Amino acid sequence: MFVRGTTPSWFLSQDTSDVLNFCLHVLQQDGLHSPPFDGHPDGDGSLRAVGMTAETWQTWFTDVIKIQRDYERTIHQWAQEQHADMGQSMPPFDKRIGQPALAWSGNSAVRKPLQELWEQHRQRITANRGLDKKILTTQIMQRETARRPINLWQELRPYHQRIPPLTVYYIHYAGGVDLVVSPDTVLLSDSGLDEASERSSLLRAAAVLADGGEHSWRRPVDALVEQQREQRIQQLVAEAQQIDQTEDSDPIVAIAKTLRRAFLVEYAWKMNTLHITKQKVTEKQGLYCLTIQDQIGKTHTFTCYSMRNPAGLWKVQSYSGGPVALPPVVYTVARTLWRWAVTRNHPQFWFNGGSGLVYGADGTQKMAFAAVVRLVIVRLCVYAFSTHTANWPKTPLRTG
DSSP states (O other): OOOTTSOOOOOEEEEEOHHHHHHHHHHHHHTOOBTTBOOSOOOOOHHHHTTOOHHHHHHHHHHHHHHHHHHHHHHHHHHHHHHTTOOOOOOOOOTTSSOGGGGOOSOGGGHHHHHHHHHHHHHHHHHTTTHHHHHHHHHHHHHHHHHTTOOHHHHTGGGTTTSOOEEEEEEOOTTOEEEEETTTEEEEESTTOOHHHHHHHHHHHHHHHHTTOOEEEEOOOOHHHHHHHHHHHHHHHHHHHHTOOOOBSSHHHHHHHHHHHHTTTTOOOEEEEEEEEEEEEOSSEEEEEEEEEOTTOOEEEEEEEEEEOTTSOEEEEEEEEEEOOSOHHHHHHHHHHHHHHHHSSOTTEEEETTTTEEEETTSOEEEEHHHHHHHHHHHHHHHHHHHHHTTSOSSOOOOO
């Protein structure tokens, strides 16, 4: 968050990267060892057969990191300019961002199989709808929650004036390798990473960067724990594929499938606790308020907007909600007002809080909620003004 017209302070960026994970994926698939990534077993050797070496892979990986880092810095700079009201246009995309094979500068015979492997990698990501990335992101959030009230940004404060804003990429590599890339990038392997080792690695990386260096190290990894984690990931992917189709002839079943699919990584729902608290349904549309409990018994509330297609199947178009974190009295009042608001619309209109849109009876979008708010405010102002001026004297104003 930035104050408009000001320069933002030092920040810590944490994210995953499909292209960096792809580079490591092809390294492990081939079985090539390129220190510090040399803890994986031998592979099919297909890329080595066409000319990939440890040195050329390392150069490619470093170039991909630089391209990714430079582009994100460009986007961040653009965001700063937007906050400062400088009105700069969106910077152009570097085509190598989405095509890592184009960044290959070694033996030209390697580029084609790299491109083919990248297409296969993208298809797999599409097939599981980015579940790998979501798993990593969820693990990041879980570590943040477990670490509270410790704040990494605060702990890194001694380095704020010594190093640029820090970018951390979480990579998928089985060897527990952490890599520091000058001047401002850290790669942390998700293997064996918990809140304590993440904190230790980031503080160590900041010290290395402050001295202007680059370094890598290997963290101890419990093989059994890693095996269990990999099995869990495979289980989640299999479950996601089983419920890939969320449409159903029963609108409630469609809602249950959608919530299970959308929050597969974060929660294991107790589906028998799904309770519709309020609904507004026609032949082709449905607006539902509901509650459901997760595996630890915490109650979540959702509002779902569904539509029925010509084949008679219901599909959730959008939804909003999450865990209940308000005091019971405040939550009860807010829930009552919300139920009233979403079910007291004009019979020909529907408002959905998930998308912030107003739909017509035919399912077409009519206007954004922000436009509705502006319309209500204008009408209230007109009403207040007309009421206030109704008793004004009918004589003209005197000017002196």
